Amino acid sequence: MSTPVLTVANLLTMSRMSLAPLLVVLVLWGEMQWAFAIFVFAGVTDLLDGVIARRSGQQTTLGAMLDPVADKILLTSCFVALTWTPGLSSSLPAWLTVVTLSRDAMIIVSVVVVNMTLGRRVFYPSVLGKLSTLSQLVSVGLVLLLNAVGMRFPGAVYVYQLTLALTVASAAHYAYLATARRGAKPPA
Numbered sequence: 064m065s066t067p068v069l070t071v072a073n074l075l076t077m078s079r080m081s082l083a084p085l086l087v088v089l090v091l092w093g094e095m096q097w098a099f100a101i102f103v104f105a106g107v108t109d110l111l112d113g114v115i116a117r118r119s120g121q122q123t124t125l126g127a128m129l130d131p132v133a134d135k136i137l138l139t140s141c142f143v144a145l146t147w148t149p150g151l152s153s154s155l156p157a158w159l160t161v162v163t164l165s166r167d168a169m170i171i172v173s174v175v176v177v178n179m180t181l182g183r184r185v186f187y188p189s190v191l192g193k194l195s196t197l198s199q200l201v202s203v204g205l206v207l208l209l210n211a212v213g214m215r216f217p218g219a220v221y222v223y224q225l226t227l228a229l230t231v232a233s234a235a236h237y238a239y240l241a242t243a244r245r246g247a248k249p250p251a
Contacts, residue, residue: 072116073126076106079131083140090144095210102207140203141203159223166234173241195233198226
């Protein structure tokens, strides 16, 4: 019997994907308390989908593919909205957004090229990649929180610099892995 596609874990992941447009609209409308609440809720669904999938045996190939996509959709949307929406009391620096989006684009293009030229390969997230994503989530969450409470935090620049360093390091690491191993071949 095949594993069902619409598991509770996968539905939570898809709901997280669907929250990205709502979050952006809330930022654009200046409803920062609601935007922060939606971001926190999305984070809770991210934790829950993984726990539910592992504990109830609902781990699926679709879920493994959708989870990082949901994270990227949410983060990319937030980075763009929190960088270029006018009137925010605190915003993400454009240099961080450009580097983050460029890194993601390079990874996507590299995976597509490797898969098209060498056949299907699976690239598992590295520790640096996970730390980069975590720091990006912290940066977005910090900016949303600062806007929700209407204040500035001069120390935020250090959070952004750490996020930049982890983003660049993870990009270099993924580039190294792609050229050194060219991805892991799927089991036969």
